[in-house]
Each structure stands twice: as C-alpha cells, then as structure tokens.
Amino acid sequence: MEQVPILKIGPTLFVSIQIDLQDDTVLRLQEDLADELAASGASGVIIDITAVEIVDSFIGRMLTMIGSISRLFDAETVIVGMRPAVAITLTELGLSLSGVRTALNAEKGLEILNGKT
Amino acid sequence: MDEMPIQTGDDVVRVRQQVRTAAAENGLSLVDQTKLVTAASELARNTLVHGGGGVARIEVVKSPNGRAGVKLYFTDEGPGIPDIDLALTDGWTTGTGLGLGLSGARRLVDEFALDSKPGSGTSVTAVKWSR
Numbered sequence: 001m002e003q004v005p006i007l008k009i010g011p012t013l014f015v016s017i018q019i020d021l022q023d024d025t026v027l028r029l030q031e032d033l034a035d036e037l038a039a040s041g042a043s044g045v046i047i048d049i050t051a052v053e054i055v056d057s058f059i060g061r062m063l064t065m066i067g068s069i070s071r072l073f074d075a076e077t078v079i080v081g082m083r084p085a086v087a088i089t090l091t092e093l094g095l096s097l098s099g100v101r102t103a104l105n106a107e108k109g110l111e112i113l114n115g116k117t
Numbered sequence: 118m119d120e121m122p123i124q125t126g127d128d129v130v131r132v133r134q135q136v137r138t139a140a141a142e143n144g145l146s147l148v149d150q151t152k153l154v155t156a157a158s159e160l161a162r163n164t165l166v167h168g169g170g171g172v173a174r175i176e177v178v179k180s181p182n183g184r185a186g187v188k189l190y191f192t193d194e195g196p197g198i199p200d201i202d203l204a205l206t207d208g209w210t211t212g213t214g215l216g217l218g219l220s221g222a223r224r225l226v227d228e229f230a231l232d233s234k235p236g237s238g239t240s241v242t243a244v245k246w247s248r
Binding site for chain 1: 126127129130133134137147148150151152154155158159162207217218220221224225
C-alpha cells in the first residue's frame, strides 16, 4: 500500500497528495496524521489536493473526518488546490466538506492558519 | 473492451484510470470526465465492498444522433439489494458511508440502470455522453 508523506514545517503539517488514492491509503493517512498531530502538537494541517483528479464520497468523507480529528488536537485543517472539475463534481455528488476550511492554494491556506491566534 | 476484475482497492484505482482514458479519448469534457470517473469510483467500490468483488466493463458507444459516449457495466454476485428505490435514496446507507454512493453516481451520469435481486447479485449500467 502506498503512503502519503506528512511534512512538518514550523507549527504546520503539510500533506500533498500525489498519488491515485485508494481507500486504504486514505485510512492510513488519517491514522498517520492523528499520530503526527499528537506527537508534534502542530496547530494546523494543510492538505494539498492539486494533483487529485477525483474526490468521491469516501475520500470526501475522509477529508471531513481528518478535519474533525485535527480539531480534537486543537489544530485546524485547510484543504487547498481543489481542481474546478472536482469542485463541480463534489457539489453534484452532494458533498459539502462541511467542517473543513478550503483555500485556493497552499499560500492562502497558510494565511488562514497564521490568522488563527 | 475486456472485463476488468474488481477484487482489491488497486483494481478500483485501475478501473478509474481506464474510465478516465476512455472518457478523454471519446471527447468528454474535463468536467464530464471527472463526473464519470467519480461515478465509476463509487460503483466500483460498491462492487468490491457490498458485492464481494465482481467485474467492470467499459464500452464506447454511439448515440443515434452520432454523439460518442462511454458506457460502464459493473456486475457482482453478491447478496443483492432488497429495496432498490431505498438504496438509491440520498442518505440511505448500510452504515459505512454517507449514503451518497449510488444516488450520487446516478446524478453524475446521463443514463443509469440498476438491476438486483436478493441472492442473485447486482448489475449497474451507466452512460455519459459527450456534448
């Protein structure tokens, strides 16, 4: 099973998804992130989905759950880089990714996290 | 096109990639490609998780007015769906998801048919046309 790397830069964890996600990989990422949040005390998570071609209901639910889990560690999650076609498809699918912030790109995502006091 | 087995998560990814290729080669727009691949992902997962595995088939079709389309078949020999109308309702779930898989997949394609009987498996057909 492939693994998505988690980078810690200052108080922020960066996750850039560069592979075709299968369900097990997303579940693994969720566990790895929870471990990393607990170990590092990070206050923010940025998940870059620029390279992600589809977000289906499972992946969407996992992204929402990652947001909820982060909050339990007092960290905020921002999803960045969603492709327009993915945004349209997600909306038609009926998924709103409620509970997680989104930003256009990683830079704007960082601004959101830095604005958090 | 050949039948593709759906027995593992890797197979689901392979089906998505093949559907993407077929959709791109037959003139579907990027948004329509994304919708069809997302629907394929939902249906392939259902085949794997609820059907206990099965097969997918991808076909290129032509409409009477000459438009190209991509037709997907998913079949399994799993337990089947006792109440199809209920299964296609937004929010109805077997407990593991959001209940958007089947109903969402139906919304994302142009034609959708589901055939299932308890004890004799499930087959789903979905078509997306180029515009």
